[in-house]
Amino acid sequence: MYEITVKKTFAAAHRLPGYKGRCAAVHGHTWTVEVSVAGVSLDENGMLIDFIQLKEIVTQITRDFDHQYLNDLKLADSVVTTHPTAENLARYIFKQLGRLLPPNLSLTKVKVWESAETAASYQEGV
DSSP states (O other): OEEEEEEEEEEEEEOOTTOSSGGGSOEEEEEEEEEEEEESOOOTTSOSSOHHHHHHHHHHHHTTTTTEEGGGOOOSSHHHHHSOOHHHHHHHHHHHHHHHSOTTOEEEEEEEESSSSOEEEEOSOO
16 A cells, blocks of 8 residues: 655634633634545556645645635535634545545545644544
C-alpha cells in the first residue's frame, strides 16, 4: 500500500459560540490542512497521484474558507459554521474530498492545524 500526503494553507477567522474561554471571541488562524490518500497501484509515471493534482483537489474545497469568517459561510454541513472547530473542519473536508477523489484512491486522513502546536484529525474505518 502506498500513501502520499499534501498540505494546503489558508487564513480564516472564526469564533466558538458557547465556549468558555478566549476562543469565544472572533480570532484568526493560518490553518493548514493535511490530506493523506492511499492506494495499491502506481500509474505509468510511478505515482499514486500527482502531488499537484491532489493539491488542486484539496484547493477546490479550501478556497471557500480562505480569508473568510467561517461562522458566516453557507456550507452543506451547518455544524461546521455553528461550531467551526478544527475537528468539524477536518470531518467536513474529509467528506467533501471523498466525493472528488479518483476511485483508485482511498482517503486515509484529514488533519487540520490551527497552529504549529495544535491540530485535529478525522478518519473513518479505524
